[in-house]
Amino acid sequence: MGTSDATAKVDSPYLRSLLAGGLAGTTVDLSLYPLDTLKTRLQSSAGFLASGGFRGVYAGVGSAVVGSAPGAALFFVTYEGVKRSLHSGSFPVFGTTGLVMGVDEGGHARLVSRRSAWSEPVVHMAAASLGEVAACAVRVPTEVVKQRAQASQHPSSLAALQHILAQRRTRGVSHVWRELYRGWGITVMREVPFTVIQFPLWEGLKAWRRRTQGHDIVSAVESGVFGSVAGAVAAGITTPLDVLKTRMMLAREKTSVLPLLRQILRDNGPRAFFAGIGPRVFWISAGGAIFLGSYQWASNAMGGGA
Numbered sequence: 568m569g570t571s572d573a574t575a576k577v578d579s580p581y582l583r584s585l586l587a588g589g590l591a592g593t594t595v596d597l598s599l600y601p602l603d604t605l606k607t608r609l610q611s612s613a614g615f616l617a618s619g620g621f622r623g624v625y626a627g628v629g630s631a632v633v634g635s636a637p638g639a640a641l642f643f644v645t646y647e648g649v650k651r652s653l654h655s656g657s658f659p660v661f662g663t664t665g666l667v668m669g670v671d672e673g674g675h676a677r678l679v680s681r682r683s684a685w686s687e688p689v690v691h692m693a694a695a696s697l698g699e700v701a702a703c704a705v706r707v708p709t710e711v712v713k714q715r716a717q718a719s720q721h722p723s724s725l726a727a728l729q730h731i732l733a734q735r736r737t738r739g740v741s742h743v744w745r746e747l748y749r750g751w752g753i754t755v756m757r758e759v760p761f762t763v764i765q766f767p768l769w770e771g772l773k774a775w776r777r778r779t780q781g782h783d784i785v786s787a788v789e790s791g792v793f794g795s796v797a798g799a800v801a802a803g804i805t806t807p808l809d810v811l812k813t814r815m816m817l818a819r820e821k822t823s824v825l826p827l828l829r830q831i832l833r834d835n836g837p838r839a840f841f842a843g844i845g846p847r848v849f850w851i852s853a854g855g856a857i858f859l860g861s862y863q864w865a866s867n868a869m870g871g872g873a
Contacts, residue, residue, distance in 0.1 A: 612817065703755055794856055
């Protein structure tokens with residue numbers, strides 16, 4: 568909803584998503600990086616102090632700088648593209664209950680699908696899930712390099728990357744590829760449930776605000792507040808998956824999810840799965856405000872009104 572593409576400052580909705588997403592990703596990752604470092608060290612099997620404690624909280628920031636913009640941009644291009652495709656009728660949308668007379672984006676009367684109350688959340692869940700899978704192509708290697716520097720396994724993200732790449736001589740290119748994408752499965756398992764909770768909630772709160780205020784544009788501040796609430800809820804629920812993902816990426820040798828799960832339960836008990844929940848909820852709540860607030864600001868400024 569919002570400003571039509573015909574009057575937008577940036578005509579292509581995909582270019583708007585690319586630019587707004589890149590800006591949002593870089594802004595949030597750099598502003599909240601120290602909290603991310605502390606959360607990683609709290610979840611490390613080596614322990615908080617052994618992993619660096621409060622020292623060098625910007626360790627590994629180089630990989631975040633490189634990976635933030637493309638990862639977030641890829642997410643939003645996919646997310647907005649899937650939403651548009653589902654809403655346009657290019658693919659069947661779950662929950663439609665027939666056709667009614669409506670108005671298209673150009674203001675022309677035509678028959679449109681009447682959607683049930685739960686079809687919009689389903690669209691948002693599908694779009695967010697596919698967006699996360701796409702973004703993980705960039706996010707996972709970035710996370711592997713970043714977290715190894717954060718946990719003081721290497722002095723910098725560059726040193727962590729060089730260590731992984733150097734293994735090509737002794738263990739081959741396929742091993743390097745597996746190292747860079749270590750934790751791919753558990754990252755997707757964490758990110759998809761997270762976005763399935765966060766984005767329908769964020770979109771639902773924005774839709775509620777549009778109904779109550781009587782116009783289509785949601786401000787950056789409002790979007791930021793809704794993003795903060797949605798992020799906090801999603802972060803708390805998915806913390807156990809985040810712990811698994813962190814332990815897997817920091818492990819000296821590649822390990823599978825179930826053996827790692829059993830090891831954590833045996834060595835540390837169930838409470839270990841909520842290690843770092845305080846910094847994680849605070850970080851993602853603040854991050855949701857910055858990320859989705861700045862995305863909304865950039866989208867509104869370019870005429871998108873996402």
